[in-house]
Amino acid sequence: MSRILLYLIFFGSIGGQCVAQYDCGQLGYMNHLRENQYPTYNHYMENYDRILRKFIDKNKTTREDTIFRIPVFFNVLSRNGRTVNFEKLDTMLAVLNRGFNRGDDTSIVRDIFSENIADIKIEFYRAILDINGDTIKRLRAKNSFYLYETDDLMKYDASGLSAYHPEKYLNIWICNMSKNLGYATPPIYAAHWPSAYFKPLHLQGIVLDFRTIVPEYSSDFEKYRKIIIxxxxxYLGLRHTWGDGSLVITGDSTECWRDDGIKDTPYTIAANRTCDNNKNTCIEKQGIDYPDQYENYMDYTDNRCQAMFTNEQKELMIYNLVNLRPYIYDTAYVDITIPEPASLAEQKTISLYPNPASNQVNIEVSSHYFEQKLELHLYSTDGKLVYRKSFTPYSKENVALLSISSGLYYAAILEDNRTIFRSKLIVLGP
Ligand SMILES: [Zn+2]
Known part of the structure; x- marks a missing residue:
């Protein structure tokens, strides 16, 4: 047995210290650091201000409408006949894209946090081309009888599948895990993380258990489907909102000051499990005393009441992407192809639903203002026109999306070549 394997088995026992069955595996490792490497743990904040300042400088050159596009490469390790296909993976990416494009129902976020809800504008798409530019026709998959821990064993060919060009693709491993539902590696040198977390490139990526992805493998799928978000x-460098002090409320108020380093997520003593409007476990150091922000994706709340990242979480993720994962993304600017509608009144007479849409979308025009045929255009985020259809504006129009692969699109409705409506549209795939 190689030294690497022995090392991994040692770290595997750390993941096993997690107290609750369905936690993300990040915390077990953090507990180990706190107990064994406290100086590193205590200093994880030290480079934060420097990094944030640098981000603000860099941000001046980033346009407000920039979409960052990240290709995703899947590695599937199945056991007991569990299978995954491209269609299921695309559905999973649609869930991820909703989270990163303000596509979840943000009306469930309490008013006190509504101004903090960010539209991250990152699109994750399944890699279509391999590193040589050839079309990927088959899913990379392998049978495996391992029951994995947060131990990285799935990332070696001997015990799983090695990463596929992790500098250019976000690698996601889907496998059977014994306890945790997933874990991920932060970018190397990300602020707020102890250096012990920084793993070499070939171990970078996201690991997810089957239960988070494929509905038929878990009756609790609705509770866990947003774990990918x-x-x-x-993966883009965010910590848990409560700063990994504790999983349970201990009464020890010093736990309040363990923080995620993000100013617009309120101080929180421990992970939230429930969507409790009255819970306010910590008093803010200054300003308004906010309740715990259980709506944040980086808490442990039931996924049905998670719907937001904050503006500062967005700043840090984009900073980390641009500076610490510089080869993994490309960018698109959507307004090159779609002008804003001239009139807000026109925009309001048209609705496009459901959104996200699966195999069809409806267009409804609520006024008879438009006299001639209208045209629907769908653009992919790299600016290509992928669909167009003309229709009469007098009735509800059904548009079949069967030829559209899942992902994030921009819909424009045009009258006489003039944009009168513009909207994001998330397509879940057939
Ligand atoms: Zn986590």
Missing amino acids: HEAGH
Whole structure:
């Protein structure tokens, strides 16, 4: 047995210290650091201000409408006949894209936090081309009888599948895990993280258990389906909102000051499990005393009441992406192809639903203002026109999306070549 394998088995026991069955695996490792490497743990904040300042400088050159596009490469390790296909993976990416594009129902976020809700504008898409530019026709998959821990064993060919060009693709491993539902590696040198977390490139990526992805493998799927959003948050350098002090409320108020380093997520003593409007476990150091922000994707709340990242979480993720994962993304600017509607009144007479849409979308025009045929255009985030259809504005129009692969699109409705409506549209795929 190689030394690497022995090392991994040692770290595997750390993941096993997690107290609750369905936690993200980040915390077990953090507990180990706190107990064994306290100086590192205590200093994880030290480079934060420097990094944030640098981000603000850099941000001046980033346009407000920039979309960052990240290709995702899947590695599937199945056991007991569990299978995954491209269609299921695309559905999973649609969930992820909703989280990163303000696509979840943000009306469930309490008013006190509504101004903090960020539209991250990152699109994750399944890699279509391999590193040589050839079309990827088959899913990379392998049978495996391992029951993995937060031990990285899934990332070696001997015990799993090695990463596929992790500098250019976000690698996601889907496998059977014994306890945790997933974990992810932060970018190397990310602020707020102890250096012990920084793993070499070939171990970078996201690991997810089957239960988070494929509905038929878990009756609790609705509770856990957004874990992919949470893990992508870690992959881009976010910590848990409560700062990893504790999983349970201890009464020890010093736990309040363990923080995620993000100013617009309120201080919180421990992980939230419930969506409790009255819970306010810590008093803010200054300003308004906010309740715990259980709506944040980086808490442990039931996924049904998670719907937001904050503006400062966005700043840090984009900073980390641009500076610490510089080869993994490309960018698109949507307004090159779609002008803003001239009139807000026109925009309001048209609705496009449901959104996200699966195999069809409806267009409804609520006024008879428009006299000639209208045209629907769908653009992919790299600016390509992927669909167009003309229709009469007098009735509800059904548009079949069967030829559209899942992902994030921009819909424009045009009258006589003039944009009168513009909206994001998330397509879940057929
Ligand atoms: Zn986590």
